[in-house]
Amino acid sequence: xxxxxxxxxxxxxxxxxxxxxxxxxxxxxxxxxxxxxxxxxxxxxxxxxxxxxxxxxxxxxxxxxxxxxxxxxxxxxxxxxxxxxxxxxxxxxxxxxxxxxxxxxxxxxxxxxxxxxxxxxxxxxxxxxxxxxxxxxxxxxxxxxxxxxxxxxxxxxxxxxxxxxxxxxxxxxxxxxxxxxxxxxxxxxxxxxxxxxxxxxxxxxxxxxxxxxxxxxxxxxxxxxxxxxxxxxxxxxxxxxxxxxxxxxxxxxxxxxxxxxxxxxxxxxxxxxxxxxxxxxxxxxxxxxxxxxxxxxxxxxxxxxxxxxxxxxxxxxxxxxxxxxxxxxxxxxxxxxxxxxxxxxxxxxxxxxxxxxxxxxxxxxxxxxxxxxxxxxxxxxxxxxxxxxxxxxxxxxxxxxxxxxxxxxxxxxxxxxxxxxxxxxxxxxxxxxxxxxxxxxxxxxxxxxxxxxxxxxxxxxxxxxxxxxxxxxxxxxxxxxxxxxxxxxxxxxxxxxxxxxxxxxxxxxxxxxxxxxxxxxxxxxxxxxxxxxxxxxxxxxxxxxxxxxxxxxxxxxxxxxxxx
Amino acid sequence: xxxxxxxxxxxxxxxxxxxxxxxxxxxxxxxxxxxxxxxxxxxxxxxxxxxxxxxxxxxxxxxxxxxxxxxxxxxxxxxxxxxxxxxxxxxxxxxxxxxxxxxxxxxxxxxxxxxxxxxxxxxxxxxxxxxxxxxxxxxxxxxxxxxxxxxxxxxxxxxxxxxxxxxxxxxxxxxxxxxxxxxxxxxxxxxxxxxxxxxxxxxxxxxxxxxxxxxxxxxxxxxxxxxxxxxxxxxxxxxxxxxxxxxxxxxxxxxxxxxxxxxxxxxxxxxxxxxxxxxxxxxxxxxxxxxxxxxxxxxxxxxxxxxxxxxxxxxxxxxxxxxxxxxxxxxxxxxxxxxxxxxxxxxxxxxx
Numbered sequence: 034x035x036x037x038x039x040x041x042x043x044x045x046x047x048x049x050x051x052x053x054x055x056x057x058x059x060x061x062x063x064x065x066x067x068x069x070x071x072x073x074x075x076x077x078x079x080x081x082x083x084x085x086x087x088x089x090x091x092x093x094x095x096x097x098x099x100x101x102x103x104x105x106x107x108x109x110x111x112x113x114x115x116x117x118x119x120x121x122x123x124x125x126x127x128x129x130x131x132x133x134x135x136x137x138x139x140x141x142x143x144x145x146x147x148x149x150x151x152x153x154x155x156x157x158x159x160x161x162x163x164x165x166x167x168x169x170x171x172x173x174x175x176x177x178x179x180x181x182x183x184x185x186x187x188x189x190x191x192x193x194x195x196x197x198x199x200x201x202x203x204x205x206x207x208x209x210x211x212x213x214x215x216x217x218x219x220x221x222x223x224x225x226x227x228x229x230x231x232x233x234x235x236x237x238x239x240x241x242x243x244x245x246x247x248x249x250x251x252x253x254x255x256x257x258x259x260x261x262x263x264x265x266x267x268x269x270x271x272x273x274x275x276x277x278x279x280x281x282x283x284x285x286x287x288x289x290x291x292x293x294x295x296x297x298x299x300x301x302x303x304x305x306x307x308x309x310x311x312x313x314x315x316x317x318x319x320x321x322x323x324x325x326x327x328x329x330x331x332x333x334x335x336x337x338x339x340x341x342x343x344x345x346x347x348x349x350x351x352x353x354x355x356x357x358x359x360x361x362x363x364x365x366x367x368x369x370x371x372x373x374x375x376x377x378x379x380x381x382x383x384x385x386x387x388x389x390x391x392x393x394x395x396x397x398x399x400x401x402x403x404x405x406x407x408x409x410x411x412x413x414x415x416x417x418x419x420x421x422x423x424x425x426x427x428x429x430x431x432x433x434x435x436x437x438x439x440x441x442x443x444x445x446x447x448x449x450x451x452x453x454x455x456x457x458x459x460x461x462x463x464x465x466x467x468x469x470x471x472x473x474x475x476x477x478x479x480x481x482x483x484x485x486x487x488x489x490x491x492x493x494x495x496x497x498x499x500x501x502x503x504x505x506x507x508x509x510x511x512x513x514x515x516x517x518x519x520x521x522x523x524x525x526x527x528x529x530x531x532x533x534x535x536x537x538x539x540x541x542x543x544x545x546x547x548x549x550x551x552x553x554x555x556x557x558x559x560x561x562x563x564x565x566x567x568x569x570x571x572x573x574x575x576x577x578x579x580x581x582x583x584x585x586x587x588x589x590x591x592x593x594x595x596x597x
Numbered sequence: 598x599x600x601x602x603x604x605x606x607x608x609x610x611x612x613x614x615x616x617x618x619x620x621x622x623x624x625x626x627x628x629x630x631x632x633x634x635x636x637x638x639x640x641x642x643x644x645x646x647x648x649x650x651x652x653x654x655x656x657x658x659x660x661x662x663x664x665x666x667x668x669x670x671x672x673x674x675x676x677x678x679x680x681x682x683x684x685x686x687x688x689x690x691x692x693x694x695x696x697x698x699x700x701x702x703x704x705x706x707x708x709x710x711x712x713x714x715x716x717x718x719x720x721x722x723x724x725x726x727x728x729x730x731x732x733x734x735x736x737x738x739x740x741x742x743x744x745x746x747x748x749x750x751x752x753x754x755x756x757x758x759x760x761x762x763x764x765x766x767x768x769x770x771x772x773x774x775x776x777x778x779x780x781x782x783x784x785x786x787x788x789x790x791x792x793x794x795x796x797x798x799x800x801x802x803x804x805x806x807x808x809x810x811x812x813x814x815x816x817x818x819x820x821x822x823x824x825x826x827x828x829x830x831x832x833x834x835x836x837x838x839x840x841x842x843x844x845x846x847x848x849x850x851x852x853x854x855x856x857x858x859x860x861x862x863x864x865x866x867x868x869x870x871x872x873x874x875x876x877x878x879x880x881x882x883x884x885x886x887x888x889x890x891x892x893x894x895x896x897x898x899x900x901x902x903x904x905x906x907x908x909x910x911x912x913x914x915x916x917x918x919x920x921x922x923x924x925x926x927x928x929x930x931x932x933x934x935x936x937x938x939x940x941x942x943x944x945x946x947x948x949x
Binding site: 501 | 658659660679680681682683684685686687689691693695696697706707710711754755758
């Protein structure tokens with residue numbers, strides 16, 4: 034009797050676990066299908082085309098390419114500069130994250146948006162802006178005769194410029210919600226200020242810092258536009274090399290091998306990341322960030338705030354200011370010449386069938402659609418990953434990060450050669466561009482939401498369940514309100530990267546429907562002061578649009594945090 | 598084999614051989630626990646931390662799956678019934694109020710889940726906040742509440758959907774003494790008014806005795822004793838229960854012909870005690886102090902003022918120390934020589 038009974042309940046226990054797995058798989062289904070169709074398939078197809086010759090695999094090519102000293106040099110430089118850029122960005126941005134998380138000061142919202150602007154600028158524009166700042170005849174050259182464009186410093190600084198926001202926004206979101214009393218408890222137990230931070234706050238921030246560092250590393254590892262312009266003939270990353278082999282030399286086999294090499298490196302990196310994060314993550318006590326911010330007190334805190342402001346101005350604002358200055362510096366002195374030229378298709382020769390300004394509306398519509406896709410796909414994925422689980426879940430987690438590490442050039446080219454026949458003929462579909470852009474948005478959504486979702490105390494969910502909330506209601510009533518902020522931050526990121534996406538979009542955007550970055554690149558590619566000036570003007574518009582969108586987002590955040 | 602709902606089954610809650618094992622190879626958190634709670638009964642599970650009390654509540658709520666055994670609510674087997682359909686209430690040890698909702702939003706949560714109308718929600722919330730002594734607190738933020746207030750809100754939230762069984766995990770654990778004593782009285786009043794069936798767990802015997810109709814003492818995942826507070830207090834079933842309640846006069850003894858041989862000499866035992874070796878408890882209240890010549894000669898080793906009485910630690914010439922409780926005016930001084938006698942009604946033969 035007793036035996037029979039325990040058998041019954043044992044079976045029911047298994048049934049419940051099986052139901053949990055089934056729910057998780059159902060949540061994963063859409064993201065998996067999305068990635069299989071719009072990522073794995075195009076990338077696999079183009080790599081296959083490169084490595085197959087006359088229906089036979091040409092694996093000997095791989096050995097040849099990999100033993101080429103030039104390729105090894107490129108690989109070494111790619112790793113080296115990515116590590117240096119990541120370290121430098123963390124060093125400069127972590128104090129900034131603290132300032133944004135804990136201090137209240139006038140103009141904070143505006144500054145938050147300013148910080149995010151560089152991240153969404155097309156890489157080509159940033160390269161040009163830095164060239165204008167630190168290159169030959171640049172501002173620093175004029176003033177003090179300083180030139181950095183021959184050294185690796187220009188690349189590193191441009192990378193910090195790009196990724197400052199990644200660290201600040203990812204880390205400060207969580208930091209602002211950490212209970213300061215945890216640190217106070219450590220201080221009372223005899224820890225120094227630094228010791229308390231290192232032993233209490235840093236471990237709690239660990240997952241967020243690791244996530245941010247990984248993102249920065251991936252971006253800089255696959256850096257394209259910046260290195261293309263500032264690297265000159267001396268410095269080249271794998272991504273630049275893939276582009277050269279694909280577009281300049283039409284050497285698809287070499288490009289395919291390099292794509293696989295980059296892919297393997299990214300896989301190794303993601304495995305390392307998964308391992309470090311797994312050791313660190315823990316449920317945290319989260320509080321309303323409004324309770325933790327206060328005005329800076331004492332000379333040290335004021336110095337920190339001012340130091341951060343100086344860094345932001347020198348590193349982020351000055352290159353942007355140079356960009357704006359160029360957009361107004363017309364042939365007859367300062368004026369709106371370049372902006373007026375943007376409104377007519379006539380001023381352009383065959384480059385555009387429509388006025389360049391149309392690119393603005395295209396970009397906004399594409400960006401909104403891509404954000405929607407990224408939120409749905411990424412949100413489902415994050416919900417499925419909330420409960421830590423076995424190998425299946427960890428693999429899924431890593432899979433979601435892959436698009437950040439795979440060459441955008443490869444993805445874009447892959448879209449062109451795979452999604453052009455029934456049943457998936459998207460060649461003429463408007464959705465092709467948002468789908469490609471959403472690929473890079475999804476990892477942001479997942480990475481931003483997951484730490485917060487996992488930090489929600491499991492017993493809060495249990496309390497809701499005991500009060501009669503079904504699992505779906507629990508998610509809506511407990512998780513959603515707590516992650517709403519994270520969701521908005523994620524939406525902002527997804528929108529921003531969609532607006533700025535260049536590598537894949539340049540291959541698939543139709544000539545009569547360019548996005549802003551594509552239009553900028555086309556203008557920059559043409560000779561003449563008018564084209565250059567229009568590129569600067571269009572970049573400035575892109576910057577203003579992003580700043581406006583981000584500022585609006587900040588406003589929503591405050592309105593909703595009133596509920597807390 | 599399968600047991601269906603049995604209308605003759607009067608217990609509101611019945612646990613049948615419930616076993617929970619967190620790790621194979623380690624002793625189970627719950628070991629074949631059987632327990633019944635009648636409708637409107639207040640049962641308090643008492644035990645040290647790690648005895649499986651909280652796991653017991655989680656199994657009943659469906660938050661923890663049992664590895665063996667079953668849970669019945671109103672005679673119905675709850676296997677496979679998810680938490681949100683069990684219709685039980687659980688008040689967490691640290692309250693777990695929803696930080697993003699105000700007091701009213703927290704209390705109304707369970708009603709909303711049941712689809713109650715807005716008017717009904719507002720009425721019930723107001724009633725319950727009155728009941729727990731926080732009238733008009735609907736719009737207050739939970740972060741601004743004191744520990745005692747949070748505790749009351751948690752109670753109101755658990756009560757609002759009228760659960761058929763209310764479970765409390767260390768309900769008064771974090772409160773100061775004065776508040777606890779007031780709240781115990783209030784809780785009994787509230788439960789009485791509402792006719793609530795309650796299963797509470799605590800490690801605090803004072804709380805358990807004050808709150809419960811029946812006390813269940815747990816030890817390492819098993820039930821060591823179950824009875825009214827008076828029964829458990831006067832007749833601890835095992836040495837574990839006796840020591841957990843704070844009784845330390847436990848010695849090895851041999852019963853022969855209505856008296857026991859102990860290290861302290863002869864002691865009387867209750868009528869009908871079978872002969873043979875046993876463990877024996879003498880409750881401190883049953884230790885009488887006389888002149889040194891009239892009992893077991895002892896020296897007063899320590900003397901602690903306890904407000905209503907004085908606790909004495911007495912050292913006999915041979916054998917372990919004896920604890921005694923006596924009135925303030927009868928209490929001997931430190932180092933004084935006294936005699937000790939034992940009263941039969943306070944001698945308890947413990948189960949092995």
